[in-house]
Amino acid sequence: MLTQAVAANVSEAMTDDPDQFAELVREHQAMVFSMACRYLRNPALAEEIAQDVFLQLYRKLPALESPDHVLHWLRWVTAHRLIDHSRQEKRRPQSPLEDAPEPAAPSRDADPLLADMLRELVAALPENARVVMILRYQEDLDPMDIAQALDMPIATVKSHLQRSLAILRDKLSRRKGVGV
């Protein structure tokens, strides 16, 4: 465990040293970009938001005390950034998942198609439920960690997970040849 003084020096060095900051970006870019990409289903916009998150990290770095702190901060900021973005998005009206068009029925062997359909269904979930599902299945966090990452009661997290899984099962079971 780093002391605060040492951690401050490490953070300062990272802020001043482009190579160390680049290393930090490389270490976490897949997590931040994938969260944004799964949430938005738009790789270009996801990269733009991921870039903003890392610039925010650059400014915040002196206050972050350890690698774990950096990881938790990145998850928290990315999740809230995505939720804020979709709430501010006026041009893309949100529609409930029940109204979403049924995805094309994949065959049993077509796992890439099934994966794409799942990504599409997850991206159509309501904002908070979507972030909860991404943290659960992309980041493999348990409900307690998700609750901490999002400042959300654990009961709410579990409720989002159960409801989202039920919706996904229902949507998938309606397609012939997909049994869940």
Add this chain to the structure above:
Amino acid sequence: MNLDDELRAALQREDPSPGFTQRVLAARMVAHAQSKPARKAAVPRLFWATAMAAMLVIGLAGLSEYRQKKAERAGHEAVLALRIAAEKLNMARDKVVRREN
């Protein structure tokens, strides 16, 4: 099919497009450059604060010197006045002595 496993497979991490790190670093350089004028602005503030402090010290030293010289001059004038008064008294005493003789 296990939905949990399928979701994990579907939502696994993927890398952004090539050059993402370089683009972030370039944006960081721009942000760094934009934050520099703020640092430069701190230098003139420090310069002016030092200059004003120096002027204050010089002013106080000058005032102290002026007061000291004024006191010395007053002392000299007092001594001169006493000498003149003493000479006048001597002259008066000489006149009195002469009349008595």
